[in-house]
Amino acid sequence: MRKDGPLIISLDVSSKEELVSFIQRFNPDEKLTIKIGMELFYGEGPSIVRNLLNLGYDVFLDLKLHDIPNTVRKGMKQIGKMGVSFTTVHALGGSEMIKQAKQGLLEGASEAGVQPPKLLAVTELTSITPKGLAEEQNSRLPMVDQVVALAKLARNSGADGVITSPLELSALKKEVGDDFWYVTPGIRPNDFPKDDQSRTSTPTEAANAGSSALVVGRPIINATDPVTAYQNMMEEWLNANR
Numbered sequence: 001m002r003k004d005g006p007l008i009i010s011l012d013v014s015s016k017e018e019l020v021s022f023i024q025r026f027n028p029d030e031k032l033t034i035k036i037g038m039e040l041f042y043g044e045g046p047s048i049v050r051n052l053l054n055l056g057y058d059v060f061l062d063l064k065l066h067d068i069p070n071t072v073r074k075g076m077k078q079i080g081k082m083g084v085s086f087t088t089v090h091a092l093g094g095s096e097m098i099k100q101a102k103q104g105l106l107e108g109a110s111e112a113g114v115q116p117p118k119l120l121a122v123t124e125l126t127s128i129t130p131k132g133l134a135e136e137q138n139s140r141l142p143m144v145d146q147v148v149a150l151a152k153l154a155r156n157s158g159a160d161g162v163i164t165s166p167l168e169l170s171a172l173k174k175e176v177g178d179d180f181w182y183v184t185p186g187i188r189p190n191d192f193p194k195d196d197q198s199r200t201s202t203p204t205e206a207a208n209a210g211s212s213a214l215v216v217g218r219p220i221i222n223a224t225d226p227v228t229a230y231q232n233m234m235e236e237w238l239n240a241n242r
């Protein structure tokens, strides 16, 4: 079963004011899924997440935990209480860390009486090049095999899905299975610069390759008209031949 998820807006801005001025551009009936990352969370604290949830937005809280299992479990317990839809760890933290992350989310959600977020494990960041993987991480594996190995580890440890570039999706689907979330950042329309991303795809390519959900930041938030940029990408995402 494929997962048909949202086009997630990565709202990588530094203040509540910027966030408010961004979301006010959209029709309030538009059901946006918003990713809050380190910049906004460290700057504004958990109230930014609570405010968005109270306004009816779906929230993806992306803090990419990577620590010893006990520390991650306790951090995830707090995140599990919040009522967000997705959250992240680094798969490189290992199987026990991922298991404890999931456990913490379930405990927190049950204590607060909310749905637990889906736990997504970041495989290899989309900014990492094959050369960087070999030379800086000393991996003997080609990128695609490394991503597949980390995704298998994540799946066997209880994660609900992975974050990966769309370029590895066909191998992942074959080797890790279809009933798993494949959430893909590194999305770039043809006319948009890659910035610090390395393994990129257009929304159509990502949809055709079998992404479950797209994560898009700068191509929307830095656009002259973010609403049109979002709508154009949504159209590509929904109309792709998948």
Ligand SMILES: O=C(O)c1cc(=O)[nH]c(=O)n1[C@@H]1O[C@H](COP(=O)(O)O)[C@@H](O)[C@H]1O
Pocket (backbone or CB within 6 Å): 010, 012, 037, 062, 064, 088, 122, 124, 125, 126, 127, 163, 164, 185, 186, 187, 195, 197, 215, 216, 217, 218, 219
């Ligand atoms: O976990 C993520 O969301 C993530 C993983 C990854 O491998 N690559 C990646 O770009 N991201 C996030 O996805 C967003 C991409 O932003 P843009 O490059 O501006 O579209 C950023 O918020 C990143 O933190």
